[in-house]
Amino acid sequence: MERSLETQVGQAVDAWLRWVPRWEPATHRGRVAPCRRCLGSPILSAAGIGGNVPHGVQHGLSTRIKAIVDHAVAEYTARNLPMLQAELDHQADRNRSRTYRPAEGLDPEYEGMPLDPDPVPGAPFLFTVAGLADEASAELPPLPPLSDEAKAALRQEVALADEYANMIGREICGILLRHRLSVQAAISQYVEPQIEAMLAELSEALDSPFDPDSP
Structure with a gap:
């Protein structure tokens, strides 16, 4: 039996909500380019997730919701858009058939996230995961x-699919x-304390960068 949209x-x-308690701030250098899935997303806005929430927290929810939209559009397409x-x-x-x-x-x-970090100027990668995938596609x-x-006709059907997705x-x-309320409560309980602790640690390091007693 097909689940209702509300149930999904x-x-x-x-x-x-089960995943959020496991979230931790990233310790690696992040990418400069914004995520087109999350930036300005009305889905995240409706859920009460603001732009100041770390991207990893945003992405986990937006990707799950995107899967619901994709599934609904796939069913609509199979029924109504043969081309x-x-x-x-x-x-x-x-x-x-890709290898x-x-x-x-x-x-x-992690779905939809970049496969590779941003390159460091003057230190190019020997290879990238995305590059290997592109090579496989080129074959x-x-x-x-x-x-x-x-x-x-295909453009018309694509437009209809887009309208349905919207x-x-x-x-x-x-x-x-x-x-x-439950989304914002989870952010307040699990995300904000970690951000505050990280900022406090950074502030302390900046206040006493040469303190011999600091670890």
């Missing part, structure tokens, strides 16, 4: 070409409003 969102939020579905099937078959797929099968907290044959008429997203935003 509730389960996604519950899974995120787009055929193109997606071709692309899926092509992807399955290296590092971005697949990741936990929600695949291209998708069959489409006529101009088929391209126009509709589902708006409905999910309404559902997430009911979870704001």
Whole structure:
């Protein structure tokens, strides 16, 4: 039996709430480029997660919600958009034939995140995970070409899929409003104390950088 959208969102939020206590601030150098999935996301805004919340915390929830939207759009496409579905099937078959797929099968907290850190100027990488994945993709044959008429029809179906995704997203935003208190409580309990402790430690280090008694 298909779960209702409200049930799916509730389960996604519950899974995120179980994960949040395990979150820790990143100790490695972060990437400069913002995450297009999370930056200015109405989903996160509806859930009560502000832009000042660490990106890892944001990403864990936005990715779980994205999976719900993707599933709903996939079902809609299979029922109503045959040309787009055929193109997606071709692309899926092509992807399955790749020998290296590092971005697949990741936990929600890491799905969609960059596969490699930003390079350091003057110290290029010998290789990158993304580069190896691109090499594997380059070995695949291209998708069959489409006529101009088929391209126009496909663009129309893509637009319909986008409209449906936006509709589902708006409905999910309404559902997430009911979870704001639990989401914000988790951030206050598990995230903010770690950020405050990290800032206090940084402030102490800046106040006494040459203190011989400091560790």
